[in-house]
Amino acid sequence: MPKVAIAGAGLVGALNACYFAQRGWDVEVYEFRRDIRTLEHVPGRSINLALSQRGKCALEAVGLKDYIVDQGVPMYARLVHNVDGKTFSRQPYGQPGEHIVSINRRHLNEVMITQAEKSKNVRFFFEHKVLLLSLNVVVVSLHLPWKVETTVKADLVIACDGAYSAVRRSLATQPRFDYSQEYIGHGYIELNILPKNDEYALEPNVFHLWPRGHFTLIALANRDKTFTVTIFAPFSEFEDKMSTPKDAEIFFQKNFPDAYELLGRDHLLDTFRRVKPQSLVSIKCRPHDFADFVLLTGDAAHAMVPFYGQGMNCGFEDCLVLKETLDVCNDDIPKALSMYSASRVKDTHTIIDLAMYNYEELKDLVNHPSYKLRKKFDLFLNRLFPNWWIPLYSMVTFTRIPYHEVVEKRKWQDKVSYFRKKMICSIRHPLHFCFHLEFC
Amino acid sequence: MPKVAIAGAGLVGALNACYFAQRGWDVEVYEFRRDIRTLEHVPGRSINLALSQRGKCALEAVGLKDYIVDQGVPMYARLVHNVDGKTFSRQPYGQPGEHIVSINRRHLNEVMITQAEKSKNVRFFFEHKVLLLSLNVVVVSLHLPWKVETTVKADLVIACDGAYSAVRRSLATQPRFDYSQEYIGHGYIELNILPKNDEYALEPNVFHLWPRGHFTLIALANRDKTFTVTIFAPFSEFEDKMSTPKDAEIFFQKNFPDAYELLGRDHLLDTFRRVKPQSLVSIKCRPHDFADFVLLTGDAAHAMVPFYGQGMNCGFEDCLVLKETLDVCNDDIPKALSMYSASRVKDTHTIIDLAMYNYEELKDLVNHPSYKLRKKFDLFLNRLFPNWWIPLYSMVTFTRIPYHEVVEKRKWQDKVSYFRKKMICSIRHPLHFCFHLEFC
Numbered sequence: 077m078p079k080v081a082i083a084g085a086g087l088v089g090a091l092n093a094c095y096f097a098q099r100g101w102d103v104e105v106y107e108f109r110r111d112i113r114t115l116e117h118v119p120g121r122s123i124n125l126a127l128s129q130r131g132k133c134a135l136e137a138v139g140l141k142d143y144i145v146d147q148g149v150p151m152y153a154r155l156v157h158n159v160d161g162k163t164f165s166r167q168p169y170g171q172p173g174e175h176i177v178s179i180n181r182r183h184l185n186e187v188m189i190t191q192a193e194k195s196k197n198v199r200f201f202f203e204h205k206v207l208l209l210s211l212n213v214v215v216v217s218l219h220l221p222w223k224v225e226t227t228v229k230a231d232l233v234i235a236c237d238g239a240y241s242a243v244r245r246s247l248a249t250q251p252r253f254d255y256s257q258e259y260i261g262h263g264y265i266e267l268n269i270l271p272k273n274d275e276y277a278l279e280p281n282v283f284h285l286w287p288r289g290h291f292t293l294i295a296l297a298n299r300d301k302t303f304t305v306t307i308f309a310p311f312s313e314f315e316d317k318m319s320t321p322k323d324a325e326i327f328f329q330k331n332f333p334d335a336y337e338l339l340g341r342d343h344l345l346d347t348f349r350r351v352k353p354q355s356l357v358s359i360k361c362r363p364h365d366f367a368d369f370v371l372l373t374g375d376a377a378h379a380m381v382p383f384y385g386q387g388m389n390c391g392f393e394d395c396l397v398l399k400e401t402l403d404v405c406n407d408d409i410p411k412a413l414s415m416y417s418a419s420r421v422k423d424t425h426t427i428i429d430l431a432m433y434n435y436e437e438l439k440d441l442v443n444h445p446s447y448k449l450r451k452k453f454d455l456f457l458n459r460l461f462p463n464w465w466i467p468l469y470s471m472v473t474f475t476r477i478p479y480h481e482v483v484e485k486r487k488w489q490d491k492v493s494y495f496r497k498k499m500i501c502s503i504r505h506p507l508h509f510c511f512h513l514e515f516c
Numbered sequence: 517m518p519k520v521a522i523a524g525a526g527l528v529g530a531l532n533a534c535y536f537a538q539r540g541w542d543v544e545v546y547e548f549r550r551d552i553r554t555l556e557h558v559p560g561r562s563i564n565l566a567l568s569q570r571g572k573c574a575l576e577a578v579g580l581k582d583y584i585v586d587q588g589v590p591m592y593a594r595l596v597h598n599v600d601g602k603t604f605s606r607q608p609y610g611q612p613g614e615h616i617v618s619i620n621r622r623h624l625n626e627v628m629i630t631q632a633e634k635s636k637n638v639r640f641f642f643e644h645k646v647l648l649l650s651l652n653v654v655v656v657s658l659h660l661p662w663k664v665e666t667t668v669k670a671d672l673v674i675a676c677d678g679a680y681s682a683v684r685r686s687l688a689t690q691p692r693f694d695y696s697q698e699y700i701g702h703g704y705i706e707l708n709i710l711p712k713n714d715e716y717a718l719e720p721n722v723f724h725l726w727p728r729g730h731f732t733l734i735a736l737a738n739r740d741k742t743f744t745v746t747i748f749a750p751f752s753e754f755e756d757k758m759s760t761p762k763d764a765e766i767f768f769q770k771n772f773p774d775a776y777e778l779l780g781r782d783h784l785l786d787t788f789r790r791v792k793p794q795s796l797v798s799i800k801c802r803p804h805d806f807a808d809f810v811l812l813t814g815d816a817a818h819a820m821v822p823f824y825g826q827g828m829n830c831g832f833e834d835c836l837v838l839k840e841t842l843d844v845c846n847d848d849i850p851k852a853l854s855m856y857s858a859s860r861v862k863d864t865h866t867i868i869d870l871a872m873y874n875y876e877e878l879k880d881l882v883n884h885p886s887y888k889l890r891k892k893f894d895l896f897l898n899r900l901f902p903n904w905w906i907p908l909y910s911m912v913t914f915t916r917i918p919y920h921e922v923v924e925k926r927k928w929q930d931k932v933s934y935f936r937k938k939m940i941c942s943i944r945h946p947l948h949f950c951f952h953l954e955f956c
Contacts, residue, residue, distance in 0.1 A: 240689055245685070245688065248685065248688075248697075249680055251699070251795045252699040252751075252795050253697070253699070254696075254697060254698050254699055255695075255696065255697050256694075256695065256696035256697070256698075257688075257693070257694060257695050257696070258694050258696075259691070259692040259693070259694055355691045355692050
């Protein structure tokens with residue numbers, strides 16, 4: 077059987093391990109950190125993730141979907157909190173029943189590692205870092221007082237070592253390797269809302285959103301009846317308006333009065349005393365395959381800002397697309413990698429751009445009448461013609477339509493929608509209609 | 517006096533050394549390669565460079581301009597070679613007398629190293645590589661059989677270690693460091709035309725150009741009466757049409773019959789037997805300064821495709837802008853670096869984009885009637901109003917107007933030029949004029 081070496085036992089690495097375990101390959105997984113199952117506290121990265129269709133399909137193929145979904149909290153709509161702290165508006169994600177699932181990152185990761193380990197053809201090596209030196213796979217052991225470098229032979233190397241991928245950095249001087257990393261001007265800080273009388277302090281089955289123009293607050297429910305709350309704001313706003321815990325308190329009281337009450341003064345002051353805003357990066361590269369045996373997947377290939385909730389889902393879909401491609405190519409690795417990269421680069425570039433665009437939506441657009449009208453129009457047509465008219469958000473979140481096709485379909489919808497606007501306009505001002513038609 | 521450590525003794529590193537020698541600082545220059553003055557053959561990088569106003573100004577400030585310009589070959593126009601191999605058209609670069617200078621890279625580099633070394637406050641260390649490890653400047657000696665790593669203390673570190681900068685790569689995981697590298701789909705191969713009867717085989721004082729749509733050939737004169745000839749073509753074209761020396765010969769005979777005659781069959785076959793097409797990359801990053809004491813300049817900060825002839829000129833201008841900024845800031849290094857980066861990022865991003873755009877021009881546009889007409893219109897207005905209307909190419913090449921302002925001015929000119937077109941249109945079709953005016 078072929079041997080695959082996987083760099084990284086995070087979400088995508090662990091899922092890839094499950095896939096190749098099922099395929100019967102020899103699997104070696106090298107993880108830079110210690111086994112998270114043995115850690116009290118896992119540093120870095122946000123706590124919550126929103127699992128949607130692409131992620132679910134990828135988990136289903138290795139028999140993990142139902143178990144994982146059961147461990148999460150379904151969310152059926154966005155609940156927009158107005159600045160008065162008392163009124164809300166509700167925006168369903170899709171048709172009745174369509175939902176995303178709030179999942180705990182750590183729990184999900186632990187389940188997948190344990191699942192992969194059940195196969196006797198899978199071995200995990202924690203505290204081992206993978207580098208590619210002149211395209212040789214070198215594994216550095218970090219668990220000893222001295223570093224030991226070993227060269228590993230593998231038929232396939234999959235880098236799932238995250239946005240700061242050491243494998244990708246080893247490849248950075250490969251000729252004709254396009255790469256970009258772009259930080260956005262916004263940072264984020266995570267907070268918590270504790271249960272109230274042993275119950276959820278807010279409605280659990282929605283995605284809570286406090287859009288305030290250039291900054292925004294979100295909250296997702298956890299199974300332990302807490303909420304993970306995240307504020308996103310420009311770094312300049314953190315510096316100007318939230319530079320001291322006291323200033324942060326005033327900022328929250330003014331902009332998110334209801335959330336402020338639930339977070340509690342002490343927790344807010346303590347968090348802003350301890351924590352600095354974290355940065356957010358988009359990473360694109362092309363190709364994803366190298367030298368016929370190396371493949372970048374997950375954040376190592378395509379880190380994105382979190383505003384479409386697709387980072388994990390896209391990474392999980394990578395595993396599924398790779399499996400499907402290897403199936404089509406009868407395990408011809410070079411052929412499969414090249415085919416995978418050709419299609420996946422296009423799709424991942426698209427979702428990275430969409431994620432960036434969705435930030436605009438979350439920050440502000442959700443409050444615009446024209447946005448709300450379009451959302452209603454989309455859902456109305458979708459109810460009438462469920463296979464023919466699927467709103468953008470639904471195509472991304474509730475289908476496996478390749479991301480680049482999603483955007484093509486949306487462009488076509490925009491044209492139709494433009495015609496709709498002109499129709500409305502024509503009813504009001506018949507003469508204008510002729511004028512506008514010309515420029516459709 | 518403050519101490520500056522310069523990574524790289526290439527063109528920009530050596531010029532920076534001259535500048536800081538003049539400033540009286542302690543200067544240490546670390547160069548990865550051996551001293552090029554001791555090498556028989558210098559590997560990599562193209563042989564010819566076109567020196568223009570920005571480069572000249574930068575050389576003048578350290579008293580090197582006249583000597584360097586005297587060693588070059590002035591070029592006053594593009595000479596476009598038609599596919600019949602017999603007819604040409606001539607496009608002056610600017611007003612009579614305005615020219616760029618073809619310079620030999622190696623000679624220029626050697627002169628600048630020697631000039632810098634004349635100051636007793638400058639020391640060169642060849643076969644030494646600079647890395648930043650946790651923002652400590654670590655110099656690795658490569659001239660011994662074993663590597664020796666030394667930590668160096670410096671008030672300022674300037675990375676001039678080229679497009680594949682090791683210093684920049686050490687900084688790649690710094691938070692909020694934007695970076696992109698983009699390879700174009702075209703590669704290049706260099707050839708030579710030897711003298712004919714001890715004279716130039718082509719007119720020396722022009723930039724020779726064979727534009728053929730998606731591929732192109734150029735030739736620049738050297739002082740030894742040879743020409744350096746470069747073919748730029750898509751990699752796919754190299755693979756499909758020039759994969760064997762024989763195919764390359766047929767390709768040249770068909771597309772560049774006059775150049776083929778001068779290159780000679782043997783030289784052409786031999787080159788295509790030995791050499792593979794080299795790739796071309798654009799590199800952008802933001803910021804150029806780090807931690808109040810590290811600055812990226814030259815290709816380490818902004819590699820560009822060679823189609824505007826501004827790579828070296830922009831790198832040289834970096835040295836001059838840095839000097840001017842340190843002057844303004846009275847040698848307050850953190851303040852100067854931050855001010856430098858804020859303005860230089862914008863300017864270098866602009867010239868990188870312009871260089872990419874100019875490829876379109878070199879490949880094809882120069883043959884379009886509308887392009888030629890615009891060129892003539894620009895030069896005509898420039899002659900009438902030399903300070904008010906400067907063509908884009910002239911602003912980039914013959915002035916020190918900051919690159920980003922060049923583009924703003926051009927946008928304004930485009931609006932005026934659009935109006936001109938409509939005026940012409942209105943004379944021919946008076947009724948159309950009213951229609952177009954509406955959409956100006």
